[in-house]
Every structure is written in structure tokens, then in C-alpha cells.
Amino acid sequence: MDIIPNLFPALPEIIVLISSLVILLAGVFYEKNNLRNSIRFSLFILFILLFVIVMTNHIPNETFNGLFVVNPFTAFSKLMIILSSIFSILLIKPWLKNQSINIYEVPVLILFATLGMMMMLSANDLISLYIGLELQSLSLYVLASFNKNDLRSAESGVKYFVLGALASGLLLYGSSLIYGYSGSTNFNDISLVIANKEVNLALIIGLIFLISGFAFKISAVPFHMWTPDVYEGAPTPITAFFSVGPKIAALCLLLRILYGPLEGIVNEWRQILIFFSISSMLWGSIAAIAQSNIKRLIAYSSIGHVGYALIGIISGTPEGVRGVLYYLLIYLFMNIGTFCVILSMKIKDRYVEDISNLSGLSKSNPVLAFSFAVLMFSMAGIPPLAGFFGKYFIFISAIEADLVYLAVIGLLASVIGAFYYLRLIKIMYFDDIQDTIDSPSSSLIYILSVCSFFIIFYILIPEPLLSYAEFAAMSLFKG
Amino acid sequence: MIFASIIFYLFSIVAVVGALNVILQRNPVHSVLWLILTFFNSAGLFVLLGAEFIAMVLVVVYVGAVAVLFLFVVMMLDINTTIMREGFLKYLPIASIILLVFLIELITVFIGAYSGEDIFVLTREPIPDPLIVTNTESIGNILYTDYIYLFQSAGVVLLVAMIGAIVLTHRRRPGMKRQNISKQIDRSPKDTLEIIKVDTGKGIT
Numbered sequence: 001m002d003i004i005p006n007l008f009p010a011l012p013e014i015i016v017l018i019s020s021l022v023i024l025l026a027g028v029f030y031e032k033n034n035l036r037n038s039i040r041f042s043l044f045i046l047f048i049l050l051f052v053i054v055m056t057n058h059i060p061n062e063t064f065n066g067l068f069v070v071n072p073f074t075a076f077s078k079l080m081i082i083l084s085s086i087f088s089i090l091l092i093k094p095w096l097k098n099q100s101i102n103i104y105e106v107p108v109l110i111l112f113a114t115l116g117m118m119m120m121l122s123a124n125d126l127i128s129l130y131i132g133l134e135l136q137s138l139s140l141y142v143l144a145s146f147n148k149n150d151l152r153s154a155e156s157g158v159k160y161f162v163l164g165a166l167a168s169g170l171l172l173y174g175s176s177l178i179y180g181y182s183g184s185t186n187f188n189d190i191s192l193v194i195a196n197k198e199v200n201l202a203l204i205i206g207l208i209f210l211i212s213g214f215a216f217k218i219s220a221v222p223f224h225m226w227t228p229d230v231y232e233g234a235p236t237p238i239t240a241f242f243s244v245g246p247k248i249a250a251l252c253l254l255l256r257i258l259y260g261p262l263e264g265i266v267n268e269w270r271q272i273l274i275f276f277s278i279s280s281m282l283w284g285s286i287a288a289i290a291q292s293n294i295k296r297l298i299a300y301s302s303i304g305h306v307g308y309a310l311i312g313i314i315s316g317t318p319e320g321v322r323g324v325l326y327y328l329l330i331y332l333f334m335n336i337g338t339f340c341v342i343l344s345m346k347i348k349d350r351y352v353e354d355i356s357n358l359s360g361l362s363k364s365n366p367v368l369a370f371s372f373a374v375l376m377f378s379m380a381g382i383p384p385l386a387g388f389f390g391k392y393f394i395f396i397s398a399i400e401a402d403l404v405y406l407a408v409i410g411l412l413a414s415v416i417g418a419f420y421y422l423r424l425i426k427i428m429y430f431d432d433i434q435d436t437i438d439s440p441s442s443s444l445i446y447i448l449s450v451c452s453f454f455i456i457f458y459i460l461i462p463e464p465l466l467s468y469a470e471f472a473a474m475s476l477f478k479g
Numbered sequence: 480m481i482f483a484s485i486i487f488y489l490f491s492i493v494a495v496v497g498a499l500n501v502i503l504q505r506n507p508v509h510s511v512l513w514l515i516l517t518f519f520n521s522a523g524l525f526v527l528l529g530a531e532f533i534a535m536v537l538v539v540v541y542v543g544a545v546a547v548l549f550l551f552v553v554m555m556l557d558i559n560t561t562i563m564r565e566g567f568l569k570y571l572p573i574a575s576i577i578l579l580v581f582l583i584e585l586i587t588v589f590i591g592a593y594s595g596e597d598i599f600v601l602t603r604e605p606i607p608d609p610l611i612v613t614n615t616e617s618i619g620n621i622l623y624t625d626y627i628y629l630f631q632s633a634g635v636v637l638l639v640a641m642i643g644a645i646v647l648t649h650r651r652r653p654g655m656k657r658q659n660i661s662k663q664i665d666r667s668p669k670d671t672l673e674i675i676k677v678d679t680g681k682g683i684t
Contacts, residue, residue: 005627017635024642064628105646112639119632131632135639142643148650157647 009061009070012052012078013118019045020111027104034104039093042107046086046114053078060475062124066186069124076325076472077121077252080332081245085114087336087447088241091343094441095237098349103146110241113139117249121256126175126185129253133171133217137164140246144234156233163216163226171213177206190261204268210257211272217250220310221279224303228291231299236351239295240339243302248328251309255321258313259476266316273314277406280307281413288420293353294342297420298335301379304417305331311406312394320397321473326466327390330458334378334387337451341372344440344448352435358424360433368440369428371452376425378455380418386458487527494520507553515546532615 007014023041027034057075062068089107096106113136120132141164145157179185181203182193194203212223219227231239258269284304291297309331312324345352362369378387391414398407440448497517504510518541525534612620622630677683 010628065625067626067628103646105642109639109642109646112635112642115635127626127629128632131629131636135632135636138636138639138643142639142646146646148647 005065006061006063008056009063010068010122011056012049013115013122015045015049015052016111016115016118020108020115023108023111024105027108035096035102035106038104038107039089042111043086043089045111046082046089049082050079050086053082064128066188067125067128068119068122069187070122072472072475073252073256074121076469077248078118080248080252080329081114081117081121084241084244084248084332084336085110087332088237088245090443090447091240091336091339092235092237094443095235095343098346098351099147099149099235101147101149106143106146109139109143109146113143113241113245117245120253121249123253124187126179126187126190129257130168130172130175133253134168136246136249137168137217140164140242143238143241144230147235150233150235152233153235154233156230159226159233160230167213167216167223169213170209170216174206174209174211174213177202178210181206187257187261191263194262194264199265199268203265207262207265207269208272211254211269211276214250214254215276218247218254218306219299219303220276220306221283221303224280224283227303228296228299231302232293232295232353236295236339236343236353239298240336240343243298243335243339244332247302247306248332251306251313251324251328255313255324255476259321270314270316273310274406277307277310277314278409280304280310281410282307282416285413285416285420288417291420292355294345294355294358294424295353297355297424298338298342301417301420302335304413307413308391308394308410311398311403311410314406315397315401315403317397317401318470318473318477319393319400321476322466322470323390323393323397325469325472327394329465329469330378330386330390330455333451333454334375337371337375337448337455338379340440340444340448340451341368341375344368344437344444346438346440347435349438355424355427356431357435357437359427359431361428361437363433364436365439368437368448371448372428373425374452374456376421380421381414382418384459386455389458389462483527487524490520490523490527494524508550511546511550511553514549515542518542518546530614532613532618 019041023038026041027038030037053075057070057078058072060069060071062070089110092106092110096102116132116134116136116139118132120129120136123129123132141157141161144160145154147153175185178190181200182190182197184190184193215223216226231242234242258266258273262269280303284300284302284307288297288300288304291300305327309324309327312320312327314320315323342353343351345357347357358372361372374385378385381388381391391410395407395410398404398410494517497513497520500513501510501517504513518537522534522537522542525531525537675683
């Protein structure tokens, strides 16, 4: 037996951990400019990580006594996570400056959240899954509430903490029942037991609790109640992070569990997910109509998007999984772009969040209005923008898996959803100007243009991403 | 064997009485003291089971840290117990329903446990033979080898909890006096002290 486990597969995680410890220590000793330095160093590390993961993580491998696993699927999802962390650190820089908050731990906490998400994506055991998830959630609770000048930020942190703890409890209870059924926490053992043993009630109840715990994390209806409040209260760049990073991580992890250890009971989990998917799509579209705060609106829109992504999971085919990965990637760019616009909504150097503040944006800042319109069209799924392709592949996979009714409901929901996306465009282009919005800072414009370019010109070269997503999805099905 | 049974009943009866008293006492401080008694007795039960490590951890962590913290919190907060007891009758029906559910669950667990179905096909070795290794040793054996990844990551989770607590509560207060050690050491007697020869009987003017 080796004394030291093979550390190579966990290289990205080890790099994040050590560098965040270094940033923490350095911040203590060099107090001058430590926020700026910690942001720079975190960004540097995350860019390095992209490279390291692309180079090392694509060969399926297992280490730490079967607790930790890497394969193309985890690599793909980790790349998405790291992209979202990079974007949110870039977004948070001007925000912290505007609010004159000087907490150099903020980027470090984002790094720790990233580490937690990477650990849970690589988990091959219920215990390592839980620890990764907890590391992620704990960092996110703090990130939601670090703005001490704002009461709503504290409120959102407490809400997120209480409900998140409840979700963790559900997840743990489900895991314990699954452990009781199979006698092991290891994913490989669980799938073996499920394949060879009769399915009983304890396993089903465990499954339900496990999926409900995840439904909290991905904010699927009926476990979505926290989402609008937390999104509204948390600092806006952190909301941007919430809406992409943890959501993508939890959805990918759900894929890994459902297509890994729980593959043998497809018919059982499919029913639960069909319910989640339909209710999220419909509620996400309908409830968003009444919102006047743009962050709440985006929260409901993200609930709807989760509903669409779940269709791909339900389909149970490699095409469906590919569709989900692909959808999540496009969703990442759309959402980050949207949050760039939300962060540009400043009147006399103060952030505003009301939808009516957007009125007349097309006259005061036509470029911003145009890119926001593009993003909204893409969210609504109008061709030839990227968002259309995301939905297209998901619906196609549903139809191929004989789930036509899901695709129909999804189409209906996206028609309803198109109403409020188009309403935003109408407000920008046809309403009279009220207050002029300040011209956005240059870093926001850079990120926004990256996202908009991705969404507009995606149609020209769709092939590489599609085949990469397929490569990642296939690794789930090799067994 | 009879000695072990006597000890078992002693510990469990005291534990149950203690647990009952935790919820029946009027004074919250007394409740916490009863709670500590319950912890001690549960620790005794664990020793009877041969799980001396968990027993010691229970005493060290729960009695030593958690219960004492509880005690501090209870004594610091001025809780009005009469207000908390209001609505006892109002919640009684729902409480009894929940009680019934728990009771049924307990009964089913017992029935299930004694039905004799052998389901543990792939179960990992539950515990090594206590005669060969003590369970402290066997926990150490797997905690630092097979589960080193979990052990380390649990440490990271705790670190994040600590950072979070600091981020959320630490404020820079203006006018706060801090110790500057290098400045203290740099001070020489010449800068601050003045030695004056005082003539006897005259005093300092």
C-alpha cells in the first residue's frame, strides 16, 4: 500500500487550496493594497487552473482510496465553474470600490467556494460529496452577507444559511438511507448493490431526500423560495456568482449521481425530476411577470432555466446530458452578461435595481441597450442567438426520448417567459427616459462584450463546443 | 454479565430521567445541568458498548465545550420562560401527531431490525475485533490513511467557518488602541524617562 496517495488527479484542488492559504497569510502581513493584490492573485490562479484542468484532468482516474475521481465530465464542469468564478471576481472589483468595502477575504472566499464545488464535482463517495457541498455552501453564506452596511445583505445571508442548512440536512438524511440500503457510501459500490439487489422503500425514500436536497441547491420549484430573496439581498456580483457557479455545480453533480450510482433506478428518479422540471419551468415564467426588481426577475428566470436543464437530465440519453452541459455553458455567458448590465445600472454613482430605471436606455446608452436586448432575446431562446441552441438541443433530446409532452410544456413556458424578457426590451427602447444611467466602467464593458460576442457569433462556430460537450457527456455513460 | 446489565440499566435510567428533566425544568440553567448529566450517562453507555473513543469525545466535546457554551448563553440571555410556555395546549394536538409518527417509526425500526434479513452483502468491515486493536487505534488507522482526503477537507471547512466568522464580525473601530510590539521594544529609557536627582527634604518643584 502506498503511504502517500496519488495526488496528481487532485492537482487543481491542491493548487486552489494552497494559493488561497497564501493569499490569506499575505493579506495579514502586507496590509497595504491587500484587496487589490488578492483579487489579482486569485484571478491569476484561476487562469492557471483553466490550463491545468485542460492539461491533466481528461484522463479518467481515481485516487484517495476511491473518494475522488476525475474524468472528462468533471473536467468540463470544473471549467465552467472556474469561468464563473473568474467572471464574478472581475465583476466584484468595481463593486467593492464603489461601496468602499475593503475586505480582502472576499476573493479568497470565492476561491474556497470554487474549491468546494470542484471537490463535490469530483466526489466519488457520499461523504466527500457532502464535505465539498458544505465547503461551497459555507463560503457562499458568508459571501451573501459580507456587506455589513446593508441590512438586506445580512437578511439574505441568514435566509440562505437557514434554508441551506435544512437542505444539507435533507441531503444527509437521504444519504444515510442510501448507505443503510447499500452498506457503502462509495458510488461504485452503491451502483453494484442497486444492480444486484431488489429495490426497496428505504432506497426510494433516500433517493427522494437526496434529490430534494439538490433541488434546494439548484432552486427547483417547490424548493425555490429562498432564491428571489437571496438574489435580491446579496451583493450584486455575488448574486451573479450564485446564479451560475453553485447552480452549474449542483446540476452537474446531480447528473453524476443520477447517471452514476443511481443509474439502476432511472424510472424512480425520473418521476421526481419530471415534477421538478415542469413546475420550475412554469413557475419560473409565470412568477417573473409580476416582478419589478431586476434581480428578483433574474432569480425567477434562473428557476425557469433550471427547469429546462432538468429536461435534459430526465431524457436519460447521452444527447440529453450533452444538451444539459451545453445549455449550462450558454446560460453561464448569458447570465454573466445580464449581471454586467445590472451592475451598470448606476444613477449618480448609486446602484439601482428597479426595472423602470432602464427606461430610455436606448437613447442614453445605445450600446448597452443593444447588448442587453441581445442577451434578453437569447434568454428567451430566439434564433440565431446562442440561447436558442441551448433550448433546441434539450427539446430535441426530450423528443427523442419519447417525452414529447415535456418538450411541449417547455415550449409553452418559454413563450410565457419571452413576455417578460421582451418587456425589458420594450422598456429600454420605447419608454420615456427618466434618470440617465451613468456610463459603465470599462471592465464591465469588456466582460459584457465578451458575453455578447459569444452569444451573437456563437452560431458561426458551434462545432468545437458541441463536440467537447459530447465528449464530456460520453464519459458518464462508460460506466 | 449480570454486572454489565446492572450498569447498563443504571446508566440508561439516569440518562432518561436526565433527558426528561431537561425539558421539564422551569429554570433553563437547571435544564442545561441536567443535559450535562445526560451526556455523562450516554458516555457511560458508549463505554459499555466498547466504544471508548466516542465516550471520551462525548465528554470532551459535548460536556466540555457545547454544554458549557449553552450554559453561558442561557445565563447571558434573559429568557422569559412563562412566555415560551404559552400556547402549550394550542400546539398539543400537532405535537401528539408528531409523537405518534415517531413512535410508529421506532416500532417499525425494531420490527425491521429483528426480521433477520441479511442485506449487508457489500458492507465494509464494520469494526475490527476489539480484542486485537482498541477502537481509538482503529479509527486512527483509517482516519489518517483511507480517509485522509476527508480529514483534510473537513479541516478546510472549519477554516472557512473561521474566516467567515472573522469577515462577518470584525470591524475596524476608530480610536482603538493596539499593541505595537516593535515600537514597544524600540523605546529606549532615554526617550521617555528623565532621571532627576532629588535633594532630600526639598521635593520636586
